[in-house]
Amino acid sequence: MGEISVGCQTAVWGEYRWGHLEETLAGVSQAGYDGVEIGARFLDLDEPDIFQELLKRYNLTLAGLHFGVRWYDPRAVEIVDFLVALGCENLVVSGGHT
Numbered sequence: 001m002g003e004i005s006v007g008c009q010t011a012v013w014g015e016y017r018w019g020h021l022e023e024t025l026a027g028v029s030q031a032g033y034d035g036v037e038i039g040a041r042f043l044d045l046d047e048p049d050i051f052q053e054l055l056k057r058y059n060l061t062l063a064g065l066h067f068g069v070r071w072y073d074p075r076a077v078e079i080v081d082f083l084v085a086l087g088c089e090n091l092v093v094s095g096g097h098t
Contacts, residue, residue, distance in 0.1 A: 007035030
């Protein structure tokens, strides 16, 4: 059996996530997690390299990116492009946020 990695959804940081991306990722790493799932709304989707650098700095992988939509959201293509740039294959989609 392969090694199991454990990630954390940044929702546990609540509203603190707004404007505190690096501190949130540092906390995930300090808590001992291997990876992180984060909502797309907390990221600058035009700058995947910056996010990738933060993941490397805190020795984390992107376990998945959360995307909350109602029906069709034009950001979907932008979000998929962001995932591809980071080499992540997991997109978590739920309703409610646009």
